[in-house]
Amino acid sequence: MTDTKREAPASLEKRAAALEIVLRRKADMPKNFVAEFTEHADDAWITANGAQMVARAWTDPEYRARMLVDGTAAARELGFEFPEHHRTLVVLENTATVHNVIVCTLCSCTAYTIIGAAPDWYKDLDYRARVVRESRTVLREMGLDLPATTEIRVWDTTADTRYMVLPMQPPATIGWPCKSWQQS
Ligand code: FE
Numbered sequence: 001m002t003d004t005k006r007e008a009p010a011s012l013e014k015r016a017a018a019l020e021i022v023l024r025r026k027a028d029m030p031k032n033f034v035a036e037f038t039e040h041a042d043d044a045w046i047t048a049n050g051a052q053m054v055a056r057a058w059t060d061p062e063y064r065a066r067m068l069v070d071g072t073a074a075a076r077e078l079g080f081e082f083p084e085h086h087r088t089l090v091v092l093e094n095t096a097t098v099h100n101v102i103v104c105t106l107c108s109c110t111a112y113t114i115i116g117a118a119p120d121w122y123k124d125l126d127y128r129a130r131v132v133r134e135s136r137t138v139l140r141e142m143g144l145d146l147p148a149t150t151e152i153r154v155w156d157t158t159a160d161t162r163y164m165v166l167p168m169q170p171p172a173t174i175g176w177p178c179k180s181w182q183q184s
Helices: 013-025 035-042 047-059 061-069 071-077 125-133 135-141
Strands: 088-093 097-105 150-157 161-166
Touching: 035 061, 035 150, 047 061, 047 071, 047 161, 061 071, 061 088, 061 161, 071 088, 088 097, 088 150, 097 135, 097 161, 125 135, 125 150
Parallel strands: 088 161, 097 150
Antiparallel strands: none
16 A cells, blocks of 8 residues: 655745756756846836836827737837746726736736736635636725726736736826926
8 A cells, every 4th residue: 555645845945945956957057047036036027117117108198009909019118028938918908897807827927027026915826716706705805895887807817928907097196297208
């Protein structure tokens, strides 16, 4: 009879360190690769990138139109980068009647170079399973109580299609001065 008892897995830190050793040996990974990758991720892949796209869309109707047709090109227009496997960035526009929700039911994919690293709740099994079946209830539990008349659209991320939401502009910000794109 097979002994099905298994030892508890090592800590996340130990498993990451073991993976790093193997990659360094087998894949000829440069010595500082992990440190430099982490530093780049912390500095360059930040939520401010997506926020900059949103601010521009709110103040530049032509950019907004381009962004809704081709999010990848609109992000590149502002100098943002994508890993090779993020082939398509789709920008979803919230309106008075439609609220968009993003999930990765399989794991935790996001357009992280544009909207930053996924928060813990996004990776949570409960969120990933329930937001598809009972999105209105899940949003309410998270503090967003949408009227029954608002349609909720849930978008499931895939390896090569990533999403970001263009929120509605808060009325108080309409007419605020904006950056150089309005002067050029
Ligand atoms: Fe995923």
